[in-house]
Amino acid sequence: NAGVTQTPKFQVLKTGQSMTLQCAQDMNHEYMSWYRQDPGMGLRLIHYSVGAGITDQGEVPNGYNVSRSTTEDFPLRLLSAAPSQTSVYFCASSYNRGWVSGNTIYFGEGSWLTVV
């Protein structure tokens, strides 16, 4: 049982490049989400999914795209990287809307992205 796995751990991109951050969970969780963490800003919700085939926008969705073709995977795509997207990205999952039911929410270890 690996929990929530994010790859890559570190990435440097040039402005305008695109890339995909991978997130996979092996707990059969319906809910998955992506957050970014910036210094002094806490975590902010980018996109989330309540199940396969369903995605929605969070607080800061611009410049990012997601898809949920399977229950296990929830990749985050940066369409055209900008320096403002330099951040640490966290994927999280829970059995359902964990904060409503009290289920534990599991976070990945993070992906450090630098856009130059």
Place this chain on the structure above:
Amino acid sequence: SQQGEEDPQALSIQEGENATMNCSYKTSINNLQWYRQNSGRGLVHLILIRSNEREKHSGRLRVTLDTSKKSSSLLITASRAADTASYFCATDAGYSGGGADGLTFGKGTHLIIQP
């Protein structure tokens, strides 16, 4: 927008002392959670307190919630060096308010336990 605001931003105490962190929020919530983040790592869920609860305990952790003041506190008793980390409160304010279906985090309190 930031829903939760932790106070203080940084806290340094001696091992064995108690550490208290506070969190304030702005809108109605169903529950409030506390997370710990060690340097360079992901967040780990510590405890959840529902809006109809006033106090909750888990090991050396004690969480209180005052919905009338829209505030919560996290107390860590008998601190250890391993408690050194950043602590975040998170609410379901977005979901409760008909917004995005996710957690709203504060900026965190950085706790340092001096040996």
